[in-house]
Amino acid sequence: MDTGVVAIIGSVAGLLGAAVGATGAIVAAMVTGRSQDRSQHAHWRRQVRREAYGNLINAAYELYQVLEPRSLAIVHHSTMYATHVPDDLVAALVKACHTVQLEGPADVAAQAEAVRDLFADWKGAVHLWEVQNGDWPFRLPELERLAGTDLLQMKRNTDAVRDRFLTLARNALDATADGPGTAQ
Numbered sequence: 639m640d641t642g643v644v645a646i647i648g649s650v651a652g653l654l655g656a657a658v659g660a661t662g663a664i665v666a667a668m669v670t671g672r673s674q675d676r677s678q679h680a681h682w683r684r685q686v687r688r689e690a691y692g693n694l695i696n697a698a699y700e701l702y703q704v705l706e707p708r709s710l711a712i713v714h715h716s717t718m719y720a721t722h723v724p725d726d727l728v729a730a731l732v733k734a735c736h737t738v739q740l741e742g743p744a745d746v747a748a749q750a751e752a753v754r755d756l757f758a759d760w761k762g763a764v765h766l767w768e769v770q771n772g773d774w775p776f777r778l779p780e781l782e783r784l785a786g787t788d789l790l791q792m793k794r795n796t797d798a799v800r801d802r803f804l805t806l807a808r809n810a811l812d813a814t815a816d817g818p819g820t821a822q
Contacts, residue, residue, distance in 0.1 A: 684814040690741045691807040694734035694750055698800055701727045701757050708764050709789035723761045731757055746810050749803040756796045763787040 704723050731754055738750035763784040 680814055684811055687741045687807075687814065688811055690734070690737040691746070691803075691811070694731070694738050694753065695800070695804065695807075697727070697731040697734045698753055698757060701731055701761070702796070702800075705757070705760050705764060706793060709760070709793055712764070712767050713789055723764060728758060728761055743810055746803070746806045749799070749806050752799045753796075753803050756792070756799050759784060759787075760789070760792045760796055763789060763792060 701723070704727060708723065735750045735754040739747040741747075766784050766787075767789075
């Protein structure tokens with residue numbers, strides 16, 4: 639064979655090898671980039687959820703710190719304790735619940751709603767006691783269903799629902815930490 643033909647075949651083979659190698663490198667870079675994008679998105683999503691769940695737990699804790707001593711004072715007929723619960727505490731819990739509803743997943747959002755509803759009822763029961771035992775005009779007929787509510791049982795129910803929310807939130811965060819697509 640002529641050396642010129644061998645040189646051309648060698649050049650073509652080298653060019654094909656370089657093209658295949660470059661294509662492989664480009665494909666590998668694209669796959670790695672997509673994987674990294676998914677991983678970063680999953681991490682970001684987990685952080686957003688963690689913040690939403692934390693805000694709900696913190697808002698519930700703040701409200702708990704106000705409702706518990708008032709409830710105990712009412713139940714044990716101890717010295718008059720100011721029973722008014724600031725509305726901004728409930729508003730903060732409602733706002734945090736809305737964020738959890740947006741971030742999900744569905745079971746955590748549903749449990750957040752249960753936390754919100756029980757705390758709102760607990761606040762309503764304390765308010766109802768305040769109305770019934772003070773000189774406050776009764777203007778909230780939706781609270782009538784809370785008449786005779788056992789405040790200590792309400793406290794225990796709230797503890798249980800809050801603990802269930804914590805468990806579901808932890809599980810949801812762990813699922814998103816395991817990888818993309820494991821928890822929606």
